[in-house]
Amino acid sequence: MSSFRESKILYRRLLGFVRPYWRIFALSIVCMVASAATEPAFPELLARLLSGFSQPTTTTYFIPLIIIGLFLLRGILSFVQDYAFSWVSNKVVTDVRQRMYDKVLQLPMQYLVNTNTGVVISRVCFEVAGVAAAATSVLTTLVSDSVRVLALTGYLLYLNWQLTVITLITIPLTALIVKQFSKRLRQASRGSQVAAQGLTQVLNETLDNFRIIKVFGGQARESQRFFGFNDKLRRMNMKQAAAAAASGPIVHVIAAFGITLVIYFALFQGKQGGLTAEQFVAFMTAMMALIAPLKRLADINAPLQRGLAAAEAVFAVLDEAEEENRGAYRFANPQQSLLTGPAQATTEQVQLVPALPKVRGEIALSAVSYQYPGANRLALDQVSLTIQPGETVALVGPSGGGKTTLINLIPRFFNVQEGVILIDGIDVREIELNSLRQQIAIVSQDVTLFNDSVAGNIAYTVTADHPDAAAQLRERVIAAAKAANAHAFIMALPDGYETLIGENGVKLSGGQRQRLAIARAVFKQAPILILDEATSALDSESERVVQEALDGLLHQQTTLVIAHRLSTIEQADRIAVLEGGKLVELGNHASLLAQEGVYAHLYHIQYNRSAPSSTTSAASVPVPDDGAIAVAPTTSTREDV
Template identity: 35%
Template sequence: MSGIDWEEDDPFEEQREQVESPMRRLIFDFGRPYWFSVLVGLVSSVLARALDLLPALLLAVAIDSIFGDRAFQEQVPLVVLPESWLPTTQVEQFWFVVAVIAGSFVFGAVFHWLRNWGFNAFSQSVQHDVRTATYDKMQRLDMEFFANKQTGEMMSVLSNDVNQLERFLNEGMNSATRLIVMVVGITGLLFWLNPQLALVSLAPVPLIAIFTYVFVKKIQPKYAAVRSSVGKVNSRLENNLGGINVIKSSNTESYESDRVDDVSRNYYDKNWDAIWLRIKFFPGLQLISGIGFVLTFLVGGYWVFSGSAPGPFSGTLETGVFVAFIMYTQQLVWPMAQFGQVINMYQRAEASSERIFGLMDEEGRIERDRDADELEVTEGRVEYDEVAFGYDDSERIVDDVSFEVEGGDTVALVGPTGAGKSTVLKLLLRLYDVDGGAIRVDEQDVRNVSLASLRRSMGYVGQDSFLFYGSVEENISYGSFDADREEIVRAAKAAEAHEFIQNLPDGYDTMVGERGVKLSGGQRQRVAIARAVLKDPEILILDEATSDVDTETEMLIQRSLDELTEDRTTFAIAHRLSTIKDADQILVLEDGGIVERGTHGELLENDGLYAHLWGVQAGEIDELPQEFIERAQRRQARTEIDADADD
């Protein structure tokens, strides 16, 4: 199987544990702007439920006065009205009751509509704001955060967890309001109609409270486990769908099906554990609630047909009042049973909100000063001054790296895999902050200028040429949204992309598919280069920018890049050393440090690591020294160990 321990901690556990009062934050931080809609929902819900209670009261009036012998004006529900409002004849009384009942249904329907509008408007607005705020915070976190979290886990927060909030803010708050109104309203009416029988009807309430408290204590950790397992399922599915080409070419469909089965079974077990508790709780709660109904029918029924109060009770019980008790007790059973559903939704929402606010409260290593100065690039001179960096405290990836690049020069970084080349340039972009030393652009420390101005001055083309779902034109103009078609075509020509784009079905309007899967690797790289050309940055970073193109296309792109880099500071990483042999300065890195520097000719004369790498690409493997081969074997073994540790 996968070899993954699915009993490991929730990937967001550390963040969740630091969140205080997540539901209060949700309501007050995100719900406050929408107070009007939620107020409409709450008031309308109260009025709608109050009107729902009228028919049973009026039925009691009809039974005891219109169809019985009790005076209409003496009915308990009518004593609050002025006597002049009440009809005197039996027919008028009948139509009065009919009219009031009909009116209660009509106005009740209006208030129910307003209630649904209010709660839905509130929940949808809050859900939208939470999702966009969470995404905005997530995308601004350091790259270190994304290195430690899987995409599926973050998607689970943005999708599943946010949706759980919407359900509680709509259904949960609606049900809670209904529950409070019905329980308080029915309790008050029962005591108003007959306090003695009311005590019988409400006898199970303390037991329901204890039963619900135990449920809440047991269900909360189970829901936290469910939310975590959902993230793992999403991570596995997202990972597999992203690597579907590898799965198919490796004939590992059965293996991956087993791995999906593992995470799905883990989710099944966690979710069923919570479901099993729920399916025991709700019937039990309904059974306890039903005891009140049975007791009411037993005591009240005997009281009516015997004509005398049973046991310790006193007085009389009219038939209409008894019928109202039966109806209200029946109506009380459902809200009591629904109380568990409200708690259920609340616990799910709280578990989700903990993950959401845990992510929102995440702080990165990169310090952002809102008052930082704008980066002003005049010459494009870049200086690395004893730079050191490690992804954690255990190992330095870059150590004591110092060099200077004059404005307009091209510097190439070469070295074996894992030497730290890409990390060095990511520090310039401030995707990570240095642990020691400093990086300066025209004497300005990159940590003292705004991130927006720093990255606006730089163009980056990586070996993983990511394209967004959309047209070719939209991908080239990404980040330069005001560019017109003429500028886009000019950039595409500079990147040797115009010819192949013209041959696409819809030219520049061709949809490239998710991640650009409809284009070859070389085509995607040329589109990415065109994007950087269009941006026209002062500093250009090329990280294996032509790794996926054939030799002929590389020659054409290289010719265009030579023109592009002529007047701007350029950093280039390349395993094909032929593409960087004309660089003004070549830095050779090994184990995070610079071991050689110079021009192509100077480094060949030194007969060091660069010369040996050149010999490998020239096919002179038999002439390489044994020491170089042994060091390469050790580096390869180290790379494989790191890869296993990451898995």
């Protein structure tokens, strides 16, 4: 791809972001041009001063005062120009960054699977600033120094065109050399972006895996990994610095050749009487003034290429395909009755699409297959399963069997590749995404919380806007916490429901975090509840209490529950066994045990293993004396507890 055309496209797109602020931008450009256009005034004043030197007139004495005025004017113009430019540039950075963040929110799950978080973080946080460098400082130099060069060249031509021609010969030479550096610079700045992303990634991972690194003695390895990127960043920066540093002196040397030529020619012209001493001084002064802007124009390439490389990265994020959301059906929002918050869609949106009744919560999978991109086998293979409204279905099976994959397809985190998933008879792809997800509450396998208060985490996105609503909201939060068996521990926290729980809830235990996540799901009162290993971090006693609380709720909503501890799922209406992506068994606890298939096998293994343990599972699973109890009727299990 031609890099000039590429740059032009990028620059045009950048200017698109400047468009809303074009007035301030134009003001800045006007000041810039005006200030640069005054450039020849100084050599001209100098020439006049010299010509009046032997016999000063009143005008001659005014010249120093005019010089002060000139610099005062330039100072004011330059201030307005810089201030206005910074204002526009900061606006643009804020806009682009916000656009990127909003974009990230709309990206499909697949994007996060394929991209490392360091890349995203460094693009949104840092590379946008690199774009600003292109949009502003570069343009400042480009405009003002071009005008300066033009004005000075015009003045030189007016003074003596032959000398000017000699001066101008050096310019194309300079341009040629600059072009040579541009490619190298761009490559180096792309390299330094990659290295910077690597740094962020390693650091991120280190902080996430702090304990693991310490216990497994990974310091040396991680340090080595960090050094790899750190040093690469240095090398790339040095490449850029070398190219940038070399371009300046080279321009100077070429300029020196030019000056020497001019001096010889001037001496020759002077001897023939074609050039006065005053004219020569004015010419030399203006020519010297030409060098600085020329040098800056030559140097502009470094920040320009850096900025364009950053712009490329930024636009790559902005150009990512968003989650597909073509569905037009919209169910009644179950959160409508709740207080305030984004759950209440704008009336405009509601009118756009056919309004459907409240979801009953029937989920039907029909011959659903899914294969992760790049995987060599199906994660789900022709799975068919219909779940009645209000029914509780447990998904069990060996690790990697496809349970999490299945539940991820329902809120369309991923799209089915074959077959169809229906909710109340409507293909999930036909349902508007937000509306679909309003119907679903999830407790995921890896609990994630926000660095907010306990109450803020439970009532995530819902806020109250007046005191009555606040009291009502608090009541609902407490009810949800009680249902998740979290109320007691929350009350024991220093600030109760207002306690800040730290990044991802670091100040809580694993089981406490899990109970908050359950409370958050209960609070949502969605017609479909999905629990992926939601009780795995709880001790048996808490698990039983949470289970009972959930049992109370279960029949109000359709529930899909995944658990490895079979004791927690015996209560399900039906149990679906997934193995190797296939639905291999379906039935209730007793019937599956009687089948003596996969479920019975899993059950026996767990039984025998848990038999000697008196701490964790004893409370919920009756401990067989001889390990021979193959069939433990559900009812008796409950009663034993």
